[in-house]
Amino acid sequence: MKDNFTYLDNAATTKPSDEVVALNNVIQSEYFANPNSIHELGVLANKQIYLAKEKILKHFKLTKHKVLFTASSTEANNIAIKGYCLNYKNRGKHIITSEIEHPSVLECFKQLEKEFGFSITILKVDNNGQISLSDLEKSLQNSTILVSIMAINNEIGSINPISKIAQIVHKFPKANLHVDTTQAIGKLSLDYSDIDMFVVSSHKIHGLKGSGALIYKNSLSFLPLISGGGQEDGFRSGTQSVANAVTLAKAIDLIKKEDVNHIIELKNRLVSKLSSVDEIVFNSNEKCSPYIVNFSLKTKKASVVVEALSLKGIYVSSVSACNSKKEASSYVVKAISGDDHRAHNTIRVSFSKDNSLEEIDVFTKELINILETIR
Amino acid sequence: MKYDHIMVRYGELSTKGKNKKDFINTLARSIRNALRDFSNLEYIVRLDHIYIKLNDNSAEEIIEILQAVSGIHALSLVTKIDDNIENIKNTALEIIKLEEGKTFKVHTRRANKKYPIISDQVNREVAATILRSTSLKVDVHNPDIMLSIEIREDGCYLFTKTFEGAGGYPLGIGGKILHMLSGGIDSPVAAYLLMKRGLRIECIHFASPPYTNIGVIEKLKDLLGKLNVYQDKIRINVIPFTKIQEKIYEVSDESYAITLMRRAMFRIASKVAIMRHFPAISTGESVGQVASQTLDSMNVINEVTNLPVLRPLITTDKLDIISLAKKIGTYDISIRPFEDCCTIFAPKNPKTRPSLEKSKEFEAKFNLDEMIDEAIKNIEVIYVSKE
Numbered sequence: 081m082k083d084n085f086t087y088l089d090n091a092a093t094t095k096p097s098d099e100v101v102a103l104n105n106v107i108q109s110e111y112f113a114n115p116n117s118i119h120e121l122g123v124l125a126n127k128q129i130y131l132a133k134e135k136i137l138k139h140f141k142l143t144k145h146k147v148l149f150t151a152s153s154t155e156a157n158n159i160a161i162k163g164y165c166l167n168y169k170n171r172g173k174h175i176i177t178s179e180i181e182h183p184s185v186l187e188c189f190k191q192l193e194k195e196f197g198f199s200i201t202i203l204k205v206d207n208n209g210q211i212s213l214s215d216l217e218k219s220l221q222n223s224t225i226l227v228s229i230m231a232i233n234n235e236i237g238s239i240n241p242i243s244k245i246a247q248i249v250h251k252f253p254k255a256n257l258h259v260d261t262t263q264a265i266g267k268l269s270l271d272y273s274d275i276d277m278f279v280v281s282s283h284k285i286h287g288l289k290g291s292g293a294l295i296y297k298n299s300l301s302f303l304p305l306i307s308g309g310g311q312e313d314g315f316r317s318g319t320q321s322v323a324n325a326v327t328l329a330k331a332i333d334l335i336k337k338e339d340v341n342h343i344i345e346l347k348n349r350l351v352s353k354l355s356s357v358d359e360i361v362f363n364s365n366e367k368c369s370p371y372i373v374n375f376s377l378k379t380k381k382a383s384v385v386v387e388a389l390s391l392k393g394i395y396v397s398s399v400s401a402c403n404s405k406k407e408a409s410s411y412v413v414k415a416i417s418g419d420d421h422r423a424h425n426t427i428r429v430s431f432s433k434d435n436s437l438e439e440i441d442v443f444t445k446e447l448i449n450i451l452e453t454i455r
Numbered sequence: 456m457k458y459d460h461i462m463v464r465y466g467e468l469s470t471k472g473k474n475k476k477d478f479i480n481t482l483a484r485s486i487r488n489a490l491r492d493f494s495n496l497e498y499i500v501r502l503d504h505i506y507i508k509l510n511d512n513s514a515e516e517i518i519e520i521l522q523a524v525s526g527i528h529a530l531s532l533v534t535k536i537d538d539n540i541e542n543i544k545n546t547a548l549e550i551i552k553l554e555e556g557k558t559f560k561v562h563t564r565r566a567n568k569k570y571p572i573i574s575d576q577v578n579r580e581v582a583a584t585i586l587r588s589t590s591l592k593v594d595v596h597n598p599d600i601m602l603s604i605e606i607r608e609d610g611c612y613l614f615t616k617t618f619e620g621a622g623g624y625p626l627g628i629g630g631k632i633l634h635m636l637s638g639g640i641d642s643p644v645a646a647y648l649l650m651k652r653g654l655r656i657e658c659i660h661f662a663s664p665p666y667t668n669i670g671v672i673e674k675l676k677d678l679l680g681k682l683n684v685y686q687d688k689i690r691i692n693v694i695p696f697t698k699i700q701e702k703i704y705e706v707s708d709e710s711y712a713i714t715l716m717r718r719a720m721f722r723i724a725s726k727v728a729i730m731r732h733f734p735a736i737s738t739g740e741s742v743g744q745v746a747s748q749t750l751d752s753m754n755v756i757n758e759v760t761n762l763p764v765l766r767p768l769i770t771t772d773k774l775d776i777i778s779l780a781k782k783i784g785t786y787d788i789s790i791r792p793f794e795d796c797c798t799i800f801a802p803k804n805p806k807t808r809p810s811l812e813k814s815k816e817f818e819a820k821f822n823l824d825e826m827i828d829e830a831i832k833n834i835e836v837i838y839v840s841k842e
Contacts, residue, residue, distance in 0.1 A: 384665050388664075455704065
């Protein structure tokens with residue numbers, strides 16, 4: 081591994097902060113007991129989990145919600161969609177989502193349709209990556225029990241108007257709103273009290289991998305996808321990780337609203353340096369989250385460019401990989417542009433508060449150089 | 456009664472004289488190397504067999520390891536006793552009782568000509584003992600249990616269980632060869648076949664970053680890791696091929712690109728082989744699988760070198776190659792999606808019958824020799840060994 085590198089793949093994962101790593105070490109050694117044990121050590125461990133949950137709810141200013149710890153936001157999405165729908169299927173079997181959701185949402189919807197007889201509506205997005213509010217309103221029915229719309233898209237950073245969506249959904253008393261907030265936590269101001277279920281992924285906010293949460297209105301219940309000893313109110317069995325719980329709360333605590341100003345600077349620098357490059361076509365626009373910039377290459381192969389950057393110690397991501405058997409393509413970029421070629425050659429750059437303007441300059445300089453020299 | 460020896464039988468018994476001695480010595484070296492983690496083994500190396508005295512080591516583990524050592528025809532679990540005929544009869548009975556089957560045959564070899572009882576007599580006496588004490592019957596044509604007795608000067612060896620060896624020749628007896636390793640399904644299988652035939656391999660691989668992903672190199676290491684059980688240290692010479700590849704595409708017709716690239720690769724492999732004193736090179740090619748593997752293509756590509764080019768898979772069907780790849784554990788690694796040649800370099804209509812003249816014309820357009828020397832100067836060497 082190189083000593084000096086430029087990491088611009090923060091939407092994939094972020095580096096755990098020093099405080100989180102230190103806290104993890106402390107908890108692993110000092111609160112190692114099983115939080116379900118009835119002896120003193122167990123009680124103290126369990127208390128840490130309780131305190132973590134309180135801290136999280138306080139940060140989001142929530143009084144009517146509960147926290148359920150999971151291993152990832154993928155798992156949290158699964159509980160919010162499959163666990164919820166299977167629990168409430170007697171109320172109705174119609175569910176709505178959008179076409180550019182993360183696979184952890186879309187695959188749940190597909191499975192509910194195929195295996196459990198749910199009827200699904202998949203809303204189209206416009207070329208800004210947003211759903212149409214009138215389409216949403218028109219597709220809601222009496223039998224709709226769930227609407228799942230993401231706050232920020234993980235590939236292009238497009239933002240949905242969550243408050244307005246919540247308003248529309250709640251006109252239907254049986255319908256609840258799930259928002260995949262994985263890329264939004266700490267990066268977008270939202271009124272979380274409007275949202276019935278939303279999710280957190282610790283490793284996207286400088287926390288640990290293997291740690292996530294579902295935050296949900298306390299009137300809701302779920303069919304357990306993982307059965308067992310009955311932890312997390314019976315909705316998700318398995319011995320809880322006290323360290324994950326505490327470090328997740330810490331990561332959320334460390335979020336500073338002002339960080340976003342620095343990110344806006346980074347995005348502006350990047351866009352201004354690349355806007356005159358003929359080869360580049362932007363998939364993200366000004367309406368998108370400043371944390372994510374996605375663009376396509378007109379004639380060069382994205383996977384080769386990503387590899388060339390990687391060899392120089394600059395790390396970004398692409399949907400397509402150099403694989404002659406299966407040319408992967410971005411369904412998100414296809415949805416917003418209708419362009420297959422564009423969808424096959426995307427590059428995503430994503431920032432964290434630790435990135436600097438100098439790093440942006442290094443990246444753009446190297447990128448332009450590579451675009452000029454490769455075939 | 457305890458099985459206290461393993462008897463190793465050689466393959467390729469047609470070798471004689473000095474060659475046979477070389478064979479045995481090389482094989483003995485391979486065996487000692489394969490079993491170096493075991494303490495307390497004793498080796499008795501003879502012209503017809505090698506005996507390994509177990510001294511409390513686990514026979515099962517050792518047999519499993521030896522089944523991967525090439526040059527071994529068969530392995531038997533043996534018990535050694537003194538040559539007292541009563542002892543022989545009793546031990547034979549003990550051994551037979553451990554076996555499953557309804558019929559048996561006794562086969563005695565009297566290597567010690569001074570032994571007072573002739574083989575035939577030993578057979579009869581042992582058989583009689585067994586017939587008296589068990590319900591087994593004799594079948595001289597197709598017995599369920601074959602009891603072998605070897606009477607030598609140092610004692611008597613009895614065995615029934617025989618395990619198949621890998622066959623082939625002991626590693627190193629055939630010399631060394633430079634093998635072109637791509638990371639696909641075929642080239643690791645070809646490497647295995649060469650090793651089995653007694654050739655020590657060194658690999659050469661052509662990398663074209665950034666068109667090829669760094670994952671390919673890890674893939675090669677993992678593939679050779681599977682082959683370490685046959686050759687415990689393998690060197691890869693990684694050649695930086697990007698500039699040559701780009702140049703070829705710049706100066707030639709797309710349909711000739713593959714032919715020219717393969718010619719360049721063969722030139723480089725030959726040069727490296729000569730530099731490192733290898734008498735031959737090898738590839739995983741098989742006739743007709745892809746355009747560059749038609750006879751006409753091979754003719755034009757091979758023209759660049761005088762070295763013998765060994766192609767162990769030349770007539771093997773793809774299905775059989777895959778089957779062998781699965782057997783040696785390389786298949787799953789080979790199908791990992793890291794291509795050794797990027798799709799942007801895949802011409803739509805590669806020539807299946809390229810012209811030698813045309814190829815040379817294209818090559819004359821640029822400083823190929825210089826670029827080849829430059830590439831060889833920048834070889835990256837990687838060693839993959841059992842650890």
